[in-house]
Amino acid sequence: MSAATAVAAAPSPKPGSAWRLSDRIGLAFAWALGLLFCALTVAIIVYFLIEGIHYLRPSMLVTNPKAGFNQSQTGGFFAPLAGTAILAAMSMAIALPTGIGIAVWLSEYGRPYALARVAESTIEMLAGAPSIVLALFGLLLFQTPLLGFLSQTTNGVVLGPSFFAASAMLSLVGLPLVVTNVREGLQAIPSHVREASYAVGKTKIATTRRVLLPAARPNVITGAMLGVGRIIGDTAIVLILLGDTLTFSPSSGFLGLLRGEGTALTSFIYDNAPSGELNQPQKAYAAAFVLIVIVLLLNLVVELAGRRARRMRWS
């Protein structure tokens, strides 16, 4: 029986029409779930966009929060916004180099083997650790007198909460995302590209710096952006380790500000939610809108980086 006769006997059916019923039901189910998921996400975003735009005033972005009893008295959320930016910058300043270093070690060296495996599982555990636990641990850590220089001290007691403390712990939240993404990017580079660099007399370090990391740049960007997304969305660490004040502490200088307590968008939303102690839901919606827009922009960057990565590949 030749292939030709088989084709003649069964003229190729329209794709889909020959599927069994169970397959079609399964497909429909998968479609429905997919659409439901999309609809849910879109609903959340659209709801906050509408609510947010409704309550957001440009002035809110530049005025500090004030204590008050109604929406017109409580000001805006400049300090929380700035706090979120500072936290994101400081945390990534720690997480990005560390994460890239760990990823290079895991992907390019992986030795000693046992230690690399331990580091791998540690990263995974860190990725799954509830941030409230990290926050609690961070508080204990930064209240020790040894680290007292990173926060403020009253009557010889180290307070603990500060931008330094919060950033240090938030960097642990962002770290796993950086490591996994960079590592994935490095491992996607074919081994013959490394060898091509060795084959013109380059060392491993030179190859990593000049060839591998540039090649993995889209993944570095993705990891960093996703990490920033996680960091600015984290609430527990900000509440416990940043003090959750109304504005920044009136300390002198930038260093003093970083050593002092502060506020960020997430804790601002938490406090202003209907159940929170400030209970100014309109402010909460407006701030939530800003937060969502930032996260969406970050995702856009991730998407663009991914597209670039797909275009620039070895065959």
Place this chain on the structure above:
Amino acid sequence: MELRKPPPVRRLTGKEGGPVAGWSATAPNGNGNGNGTANGAGQLAPPSFTTARRLVEPSTLAIDRMHVEQLSVSYGPKRAVADVSLPIRQGEVLALIGPSGCGKTTLLRSLNRLTEITKGTSYSGRITLDGLDIASMEPTELRRRVTMVFQQPNPFPMSVFDNVAYVLREQGRRRPRKRELQQPVRDALARAGLLEEVEGNLDHPALRLSGGQQQRLCIARALAANPEVLLLDEPCSALDPQSTKVIEDLIVKLREDVAVVIVTHNLQQAYRVADYVGFMYLGELVEYGNGPTIFGSAREQRTKEYVSGAFG
């Protein structure tokens, strides 16, 4: 079994119209230090290694560059190359042919010690480059003198210019700067026959070039280090026939300046470009000889069968 007539071939024309330096003529006759000057001093004007290396006439002599002596390479318990000896000469193209897994790529990679990257590799025997045992050389220095082009075009994710400049710069440095490197980079691109096509686009990403251009960029990169030996590991297997032709022409041209070793699956290609052919089977060098001998009147039964397409 009838040997199918391969396409016409450009070949070095010596006095008898055959290949220049026969296997016996310049075989390592106890003078295994690989220095061709000593060898050819009797009959031919001896070239000076330091000055006249680039001026060697391919039609009159070939210089011994490397000697492989009783080389065996194993990956763990698996022996990939067994007791291979052969010379590698400038002025000639040496093609290694053989079925998959016969050790030809391993042999090629051991010439610039790239096999060392693979864990569990062990070897015995000796390889010399201009009389110097390569085991005693710094790998980075050796690999600048014996550069390599791979099966897949693999330009680095940077501009065309930087791909070549990368080789010319110190390890991880960014210096010397672009201006000082203009000339050497252009020279390398010109030698690889790519300069005309990328002139004006030197700042474009190398990964946007076509496959054939990418591969020639890789050759330019390999030539930028000014090597004595150029290793090519099936350089055309991922390319279309036109790009293949361009690269084959290039290989034939390059043999004047560097010793070229090419591993290929493609017998016709070996016939077209090679002056000497080594046939490998199961890790052993079954036969080594000039092109017409291997393809026309091989001594070994295995070689005859392979080149006539009986197996592999």
